[in-house]
Amino acid sequence: MTDSDYLIAYKREKAARLTSEKLLEAVTREVYFKNAELERVNQELREQQQALIQQEKMASVGSLASGIAHEINNPLGYSLSNLSVLSEYIHELVTAIQTVRDDSSVTDAAKAPLNSDAVIEVLEDMPDLVVESLDGLQAVKQIVTDLRGFARTNTAELTDTNVNDCLTTTMNVLASELKRKVVLHDDLQSTLIIEANSGKLNQVFANLILNAVHISPSQGNLYITTRDDSNQVVIDISDDGAGVPEEIKAEIFTPFFTTKPVGEGTGLGLSIAYAIIVDDHQGALELVDDGPGSGATFRIRLNAI
Amino acid sequence: MKGIVMNILADMVEQQFGMSEWNEILSEIDAAGAYTAAVLYEDQELLDLVGVISRRQSIPVEDLIFAFGEFMFPAFYERYPELIDAEAHLLPLLASIDSVIHVEVNKLYPGAVTPVFEEEWRSDSALLLKYRSKRNLCRLAEGLISGAAKHFDTTYELEHEPCLHRGADHCGLLVTLR
Structure with a gap:
């Protein structure tokens, strides 16, 4: 070759x-x-x-x-x-x-x-x-x-509800507690109307707000905002506490799970809030945007009429 | 360095200096020379090959690397015409290196270490590419730009400032169309 x-x-x-x-x-x-x-x-x-x-x-x-x-x-x-x-x-x-x-x-x-x-x-x-x-x-x-x-x-009937009104009511009820422990920043911009049981929503808001107050440092900041996102109302409740530790994130919505000392919390608050938002109102409740030092934000999404 | 680069270097040497010369070069560094496109080889092996070619052919290393870049562009076009044909002009193609071409490279060659070409449009006819790579092969990038310009039949001016070889953290390659 x-x-x-x-x-x-x-x-x-x-x-x-x-x-x-x-x-x-x-x-x-x-x-x-x-x-x-x-x-x-x-x-x-x-x-x-x-x-x-x-x-x-x-x-x-x-x-x-x-x-x-x-x-x-x-x-x-x-x-x-x-x-x-x-x-x-x-x-x-x-x-x-x-x-x-x-x-x-x-x-x-x-x-x-x-x-x-x-x-x-x-x-x-x-x-x-x-x-x-x-x-x-x-x-x-x-x-x-x-x-x-x-x-x-x-379970009660759902009626036309403005979440801003609910939040205002809840903040009024908790006014003395809030004034004593945190600096409140509220910005309620939502305009949409939802079908809801306002009593139960108040219960959820009170629970999330009191949790945030409990976890916040003295005179820490508490942020409560609402806004419209497409056809949903978005409610954010944020604190500037230490955030939710990674190891308990999966447990926070579990019934009877609590980080409070024995006798100070039943561990039912967040699980009840979850059931009210997700099951009763077909909405979403999640922990978002958290991390040690930057606080925790609980976000609720509810569908408008 | 992925084997495809070694293969293109082999093609260049074979075409320009002959198969015997490539065999001699390989034997000088005791390289097996059987490069497979998707396999990752030591960067040093490529640099050793370039060093031997430079010495044997009396071509300064920097000029040789530039020529390799020029040769590499049509070789890429032969293998991946759809990536190049996606753009009709030189500057949009250069601007798509990171966002399109390197994304595709990483699909085909998982583990490939691609340089960064951060684009910054200075005007419709001027594009600044900020080149970052631990290999410091900015002359190869210059050669590739030249090869691409020939492909698009485009003339341009290149300003190369700053430069990794002069202590900067990146090379600025400002390509301005004439």
Whole structure:
């Protein structure tokens, strides 16, 4: 074979290699697009799975909460009622004993049992014990009310609602708390009307605002804004606290999850807010734009009429 | 450096100096010389090849790299005509290097390390490209611009200031149409 033959063969092989490379590139391009599509679908599936898990948690804890609330409510009702009556009885009893003790016509010997140290201590402690017990039962009643709210047993009709009015009402109710602890910046620009249960929306707004106040540093900033976005009303409630730690982000809408000390929070606030916005109003409630040091923003989206 | 660049260098040497010369060059640096387009090779191997070619052909390295850039453009056009034909003029093509061409390169060659060409339009007929690359191959970019200008049958002036080789953090390549 001559050099010329080798050159021809070399050029032929080189052309074949270029063709192979082009084929490989075409397949690589196809794989790239398919991979991108798979990643997109996978992401969608993961989000849907998270939503389903969240929904399932809400449903199961909802029915559990409904049952517990029902079972607790009756004994709680008569306990509160009886204790209130008992409180009045005790008042009458203490007054009567005091009358006898003050009565000069009764002999000291007859009064002696009423003047013993033990009886004096009982008479002093009894009213406080009853008041503390009543306070405790009132706290239980509040928890049961929250549980019922979460179970949404008393759904009311939706009416034409302006979220700005709801927020103004909520801010008025919380005015003293807000004034004492944070600097409020409100900018209510939304103009759209939505169909909503304004009482429940107030409950959500109050919960988110109080959470923000709780987490804010003293005289921190609280931002409440509304705006229209296409056919939706967008409500942002933001603070400049420490933000939501990464490790608890997945849990914040879970019933009974709380970072507050035992006795200070039931852990139902955000889960109730979630159920009211998502289930009752077909809206969205999410934590956006957060990070340590830059605070947290809770965003609500509600569809306009 | 991806094998496609090595292959184009081999084509240039074979066409201009012959196959025997390419074989000699490869043997000088003890390179296997069987480059596959999608495979990533050490940058140093390309620089070694350029160094040997420069010495053997008595061509200053900077001139050789510029000539390689000029040769590279039609070689790219042969392989990816649709990318080049997407633009009808020189400056819009240069402006699309990062946003279109390098995006496509990364689809075809995952892991490719492409330089940055940040575009800044000075006027309809003047485009500043800010070139950033740890390889400092701004002369290759100049050669590619020259090759592209020939492709579009366009004359231009190039101002190269500042330059990575003079301590700047990027090269400014101001291309002005004549």
